[in-house]
Amino acid sequence: MNLAMIGTGYVGLVAGTCFAESGNDVICVDIDEAKIAALKAGKVPIYEPGLEELVQRNLEEQRLSFTTDLAGAVRQASIIFIAVGTPQDSDGRADIEQLLATAKAVGKAMNGYKVVVNKSTAPVGTVEQIRSVIAAIAKHPFAVVSNPEFLKEGAAVDDFMKPDRVVLGSEDPAAIEQLKELYEPFVRTGNPILVMDSRSAEMSKYAANAMLATKISFINEVSNLCEKVGADVSEVRRAIGMDRRIGPHFIFPGVGYGGSCFPKDIRAMIGMGEPGLELPLLSAVEKVNERQKSLLVEKIKRHFGPDLSGRTFAIWGLSFKPRTDDMRDAPSIVVIESLLKAGVVIQAHDPEAMDEAKKIFGDRIRYYRRNYDALKGADALLIITEWNEFRRPNFQTIKELLKQPVIFDGRNIYDPAELRKLGFAYFSIGRKDG
Ligand SMILES: NC(=O)c1ccc[n+]([C@@H]2O[C@H](COP(=O)([O-])OP(=O)(O)OC[C@H]3O[C@@H](n4cnc5c(N)ncnc54)[C@H](O)[C@@H]3O)[C@@H](O)[C@H]2O)c1
CATH class of the missing domain: 1.10.1040.10 (N-(1-d-carboxylethyl)-l-norvaline Dehydrogenase; domain 2)
Incomplete structure (x- = not known):
């Protein structure tokens, strides 16, 4: 099938690439010219395990392409997915401006019957709004479907390739049949495609x-x-x-949930x-x-006293969860901002998210490529994100590099008894002696 994927972020890039991997011709569209230029050269601007290899293979085999030309992509495609951002507005509600602007541009570019599929997470009733926006401008028939995305960052390719379920919400049986055919290769192990009305699909996400x-x-x-x-x-x-x-x-x-979704x-x-x-x-x-995000700082103050000025802390893990470089709404931001305000020097390491972290903290914190280098001269180590590489470190080296053997573990990845035996003061979340 010929598909267009409008919005080439975490969701659009993964979905577009996985659809190409199952044999479809997919054009991914974005307004971000730098992102599209990088992708055309086979460079994936986000960290997502397994994705770059898939992008490169499908680019080479010419099933996947990238463009900033939305109208051209819509004209070539029979099914058009929308996966643009739906950020929070100033009242806390979902801002669907990008979504409606995209729908309008799709309606304007149509050159025949199209199935328009909304993959962005958007409030109940958005599919109906998309339908009205397109109807006001399109000169051709079309159908609109809600197809919420349930992938997890850090395991996005696997989740998309083997979804627990696919949800399709529409009042148009012909469009549903086309999408069922498109998704058939992804549900071969028997996981269901659930068909429902668009409002229930939107609410399901x-x-x-x-x-x-x-x-x-x-x-x-x-x-x-x-x-x-x-x-x-x-x-x-x-x-x-x-x-x-x-x-x-x-x-x-x-230390609390974060990320671009919850x-x-x-x-x-x-x-x-x-x-x-x-x-x-x-x-x-x-x-x-919200309260949970301040817990680690409270524990630090209980141990070191309320005045933390002049202290240095090492932090391992900045992304909102392991296996992603995504820093959106990461608990590390709250922890670090609060420590900076208290006059603390931060020495941070993350396996993948340091470039994103630099956009937030700039030179207000120090960054270290090697996790052990972040420990030198620090008063304590703080674990904020449970990357696998932090699970079995060399505790002897940690002890030698820290000024004093103190660990605040925001993810409960170490054994309190073992750490105590090694001579650490060890603080974790909700555990006895930890
Ligand atoms: N990130 C996740 O784990 C996840 C999971 C499920 C659902 N979702 C939902 O999917 C949607 C997209 O999320 P994301 O994390 O991929 O966002 P993102 O910010 O990574 O990507 C959105 C992309 O859309 C592009 N864009 C914006 N306006 C455009 C336009 N008019 N034309 C073309 N491109 C445009 C942006 O440049 C950006 O590259 C959101 O509604 C989100 O809630 C996200």
Whole structure:
């Protein structure tokens, strides 16, 4: 099939490349000229495991191409995906301006029947708005479908290639048939393609993210109570995770969720209820998460005293989660800003996110390519993101490089008993003696 993917970010680039990998001809469009120039040369501007190799192969085999010419791409394609950003506006709601502007440009460029598919996360009713915007300008028939994307950054290619389910929301059976055919190679292991009305499809994406964020805030709240009453959240997590009604996933305590989706989608969902329907559970999920981001700094102050000025801390992990360079709404930002305000010197390392971090912190913090180099002369090590390479470090080297053997672990990746035996003062989240 001939496809156009408008918006070549984390979602659009992965989806476009994976559709090309299954044999389709895909033109990816973006307004960012530098991004398109890099991609044309086979350079992937984001870090996503396995993606660059796929982009290069499909470029070489000429199934995948990149352009800034939206109208040209729309004319060549029969199915047009929209995957532009839907950031938070000043009221916390989802800003769908980019989406509607894209829909208008698509409508204007149409040269025949097209299926327009919205992949961006957008409030319930957006598909209907897209339909009205296109209808007001298009001279040809078209269908609009909601196809929310559930991939996870850090595992995006795998998630797209083997989705748990594909959700298609439309009132147009012919368009649904075309999309089912397109997705057929991705659901060969029997995972379902769920067809529903567009409003339910749009809501499914928000409800999924809200459930996941709720699980994180829930276990964080339990972990705080564990600390207060002398229980160990690692034991509690295992005990509840074995209950099949609860399950073991997404109940790891930490320094809060971040990223480009959970925070904005929770706020957008609260906004969808307004006026008239309060969503107190989601407001609490957000409140717990905000508090959780300041937990590590509170622990640091409890250990070193309230005046941190002149101290130096090493930080391992800046991205909002491992295996991505994405810094959007990362908990590390809150931790670092709060420490900088307290007069602390920050020596940071991240395997992939340092270029993105430089855009946020500039020269206000120091950056180190090697994780051990960040430790030299620091008063303590802080773990903010649980990259695999931090899980089994050489603790002897850490001890030698730090001014004093102190670790604040925001992701519970070390064993408190082992660290204590090695002579560390070790602080983690919600665990006994840690
Ligand atoms: N990142 C994720 O993990 C993820 C997962 C599922 C869903 N989503 C949703 O998918 C959407 C896209 O997210 P993302 O993370 O890929 O965003 P992103 O910011 O990485 O990418 C969006 C791209 O759209 C481009 N763009 C904006 N306006 C354009 C226009 N008029 N024409 C062409 N290109 C345009 C931007 O230049 C950018 O490259 C959002 O609604 C997001 O909520 C994201």
